[in-house]
Amino acid sequence: MMITEENLKGISCFVATVECGSFSAAAGRLNLTGSAVSKSVARLESRLGSRLLDRTTRRMALTDAGQAYYDTCQRILSELSETEAMLAAQRRIPAGRLHIALPQTFGRKEAMPLLNRFASANPELRLTLAFSDRFLDLFDEGVDLAVRIGGPLDYPQTLSSMLLGMEKRAFFAAPDYLERHPPVRTVEDLPSHRAIVYQLADGSHKAWRIVQENGQAVDRPAPWRMAVGDGEAQLSAVKAGLGVAQMATWLTREAEAAGELVRLLPERVVEGLPLMLVWPRKKTLTPKMEALLAAMQALRIE
Numbered sequence: 368m369m370i371t372e373e374n375l376k377g378i379s380c381f382v383a384t385v386e387c388g389s390f391s392a393a394a395g396r397l398n399l400t401g402s403a404v405s406k407s408v409a410r411l412e413s414r415l416g417s418r419l420l421d422r423t424t425r426r427m428a429l430t431d432a433g434q435a436y437y438d439t440c441q442r443i444l445s446e447l448s449e450t451e452a453m454l455a456a457q458r459r460i461p462a463g464r465l466h467i468a469l470p471q472t473f474g475r476k477e478a479m480p481l482l483n484r485f486a487s488a489n490p491e492l493r494l495t496l497a498f499s500d501r502f503l504d505l506f507d508e509g510v511d512l513a514v515r516i517g518g519p520l521d522y523p524q525t526l527s528s529m530l531l532g533m534e535k536r537a538f539f540a541a542p543d544y545l546e547r548h549p550p551v552r553t554v555e556d557l558p559s560h561r562a563i564v565y566q567l568a569d570g571s572h573k574a575w576r577i578v579q580e581n582g583q584a585v586d587r588p589a590p591w592r593m594a595v596g597d598g599e600a601q602l603s604a605v606k607a608g609l610g611v612a613q614m615a616t617w618l619t620r621e622a623e624a625a626g627e628l629v630r631l632l633p634e635r636v637v638e639g640l641p642l643m644l645v646w647p648r649k650k651t652l653t654p655k656m657e658a659l660l661a662a663m664q665a666l667r668i669e
Contacts, residue, residue: 377411380404381419382440389427461655462491468505468513471498472598473642477617478514478666485662492655500568505647512659514666517640527648529660532668534639535616536576538631539623543608551611551631561610562589566596575613576637584637589613615639617668642668 383393384404391401412419419433429437469478475498486494497503502518503510505526522528538551540560545551548560554577565573572594574586592610595601598618605612606627616636622628644663646656 377407377414378440380407381411382437382444384408384420384427385429385433385437459654460491461489461658463653463655464493464495465511465655465659466495466497466509467659468497468499468503468508468510470514470516471500472618473516473668474498474514476599477668478663481662481666485659489655489658505645511646511656512663513645514663515643515645516668518643520641520643522645525648527646529644529664531642531644531664531666533641534668535636536613536639537616537619537633537636538575538611538613539605539619539628540611540631541606541608541627542629544605544610545629547608554632554635557611558590561592563593563595563601563604563610563612564589564591565598565601565612565614566594568596576639578635578637615668642666 380393380397380399380403383396384390387393387396390405390408393399394401394404397404408420415432415436417432417436418430419436421428421430467482469475474496479496482494482496486492497508497510502515503513505511505513516534520528520530538557540548540551549556551557551560557575557577562575564575567573572589572591575589576584576586578584593604595604598614601612601614602618602622604610605614606622611631616623619628619630623630644660644666646660652660
């Protein structure tokens with residue numbers, strides 16, 4: 368037998384009448400008239416060929432057939448409700464593809480452990496991870512989320528962004544280097560030391576940023592011995608005792624804790640670049656993007 372909309376309407380009117388105890392009360396629940404509910408139940412009884420309700424002026428009671436039919440309706444409606452809830456939950460499960468752009472060194476050292484946990488917790492997702500210190504065009508490259516160190520704090524209205532924190536940069540050297548060279552007690556001692564500087568993509572070198580006594584920060588060119596275009600390579604050179612470098616503390620954390628690096632002039636720690644999440648702006652976020660953004664907010668820089 369084909370189930371029609373009228374059949375389903377009759378079932379809902381019948382169940383509501385049983386649960387409310389009268390046609391008028393059922394009508395209030397269903398936003399119908401009492402007459403409409405009564406006629407719908409009557410048509411249901413006619414279609415089934417069985418009386419479902421015994422009606423008197425004082426009471427309404429289920430017949431044996433009505434009780435059996437009501438029990439069946441309750442079971443079906445309960446299963447239907449559970450199925451709808453399950454399907455709704457499935458629509459909220461993060462699934463599909465996500466393309467994430469990450470800075471090379473920070474992405475490997477800091478973001479990957481978090482993304483590994485995220486991928487493990489969301490097996491329906493397929494992640495594509497691009498590592499580059501170049502700021503990719505999110506629309507041209509099909510990027511869902513970019514993690515960026517540096518760049519603007521304000522983005523065009525086509526992009527959404529979230530600031531997660533600011534780098535802290537300090538001066539470091541290896542214990543072996545400090546044994547072989549004069550101590551660094553003030554910023555005036557720095558120019559006499561060999562510098563390991565970071566080389567930018569355009570071939571220029573990142574200057575040393577110095578906090579002065581008045582609290583203002585100024586950039587000073589460093590007399591460098593080695594220029595490297597990779598944070599981990601810079602860290603390796605400093606650990607090898609080749610010179611002094613100003614580096615982000617997230618990069619040096621493990622080496623400093625292990626005693627492989629010594630922090631110089633700790634009172635002169637300076638604020639570095641911002642850590643940002645950037646993604647294409649949309650009216651509503653998909654479940655996979657909501658889950659990714661929630662996870663990535665645990666990414667912090669210090």
